[in-house]
Amino acid sequence: MTLHVEVRGEGPALLLIPGGAGDAATFTRLADEMAGERTVVTWDRRGFSRSPIAEEELPRRYELDVEDAAGLIDRYGGGRADILGSSSGGIVALGLVERHPGKGGVVIAHEPPLTAMVEDGGEIRHGFDGVVELQERAGTEAAMRRFGEVAGLGYRELPPLEQLPPAMRELLGRLAGNGRFFVEQELRRYTAVAPDLDAVRGRVVIAAGERSGAQFPARAARGLAARLGATVVEFPGDHDGYVEFPVEFAKRLREVLSRAT
Missing domain, CATH: 3.40.50.1820 (Alpha/Beta hydrolase fold, catalytic domain)
Incomplete structure (x- = not known):
């Protein structure tokens, strides 16, 4: 590894x-x-x-x-x-x-x-279930938007990648690629x-x-x-x-x- x-x-x-x-x-x-x-x-x-x-x-x-x-x-x-x-x-x-x-x-x-540390934890877990389901149905961008809503974090729109320096384009490309794995493999397990x-x-x-x-x-x-x-x-x-x-x-x-x- x-x-x-x-x-x-x-x-x-x-x-x-x-x-x-x-x-x-x-x-x-x-x-x-x-x-x-x-x-x-x-x-x-x-x-x-x-x-x-x-x-x-x-x-x-x-x-x-x-x-x-x-x-x-x-x-x-x-x-x-x-x-x-x-x-x-x-x-x-x-x-x-x-x-x-x-x-x-x-x-x-x-x-x-x-x-487990918040009173509405059950509701939030249900919301995260919906995030996973939405990714399967509509893709990662839609799922991450929903995740931002459930967690209260919002969703930040990014400028067109071609307007960004190469290093920033590379970073954002990696992070965008990480989204699917995060939803599938981490969101529900780690928060639980x-x-x-x-x-x-x-x-x-x-x-x-x-x-x-x-x-x-x-x-x-x-x-x-x-x-x-x-x-x-x-x-x-x-x-x-x-x-x-x-x-x-x-x-x-x-x-x-x-x-x-």
């Missing part, structure tokens, strides 16, 4: 875990900001972009994501690293804390979209994960975007924090704040890492 991994900078290791349909490049600007003081590691999770997955591995994707994260920490962090996981990546970060508690230094789960609250209590920082409002992932983060007896730490922007506000997000990340340490 070959994972696409990106490493930049020097210093204590910081592992960035991308969310659903994302890949290493969604963290490029944040990673560049942090690379002056950190060895920043991120990767394309199995099945996304440049990291292939075997058919027989599909039933164990979540567990493999957790083990891949642990392996990267061993290789690039000497067995221990601070961690920021966003969205599905935040769910992977929680799994890492459960299974490998000694490998995480400061672990930040940014808006992990766990349906039930963390071991006793195992992660006191070991993880729960974060949400200061502009996320009533979006489902932010509500799930607040619900998880309440169950853990923790306070939600706010970061700039909304669900993708690290993309839109990388400088401000990096500043906040430094503060949280320093304070938690």
Whole structure:
């Protein structure tokens, strides 16, 4: 198995875990900001972009994501690293804390979209069932639009690809290709994960975007924090704040890492 991994900078290791349909490049600007003081590691999770997955591995994707994260920490962090996981990546970060508690230094789960953490979780799960059905019937773009409605995230129209720089066209092409796999293989399974609250209590920082409002992932983060007896730490922007506000997000990340340490 070959994972696409990106490493930049020097210093204590910081592992960035991308969310659903994302890949290493969604963290490029944040990673560049942090690379002056950190060895920043991120990767394309199995099945996304440049990291292939075997058919027989599909039933164990979540567990493999957790083990891949642990392996990267061993290789690039000497067995221990601070961690920021966003969205599905935040769910992977929680799994890492459960299974490998000694490998995480400061672990930040940014808006992990766990349906068990909100009162309307059953309704949202039903909505996600509809997203999967819609993809089978009408294709991935329609499904991702519906996903944005169910999760309260909206759907951002992109400019024509020919108007974008080549690197951006390449990235958006990869992300568009990831959409089908995300809906088929991740949307329902990862959001249905039930963390071991006793195992992660006191070991993880729960974060949400200061502009996320009533979006489902932010509500799930607040619900998880309440169950853990923790306070939600706010970061700039909304669900993708690290993309839109990388400088401000990096500043906040430094503060949280320093304070938690």
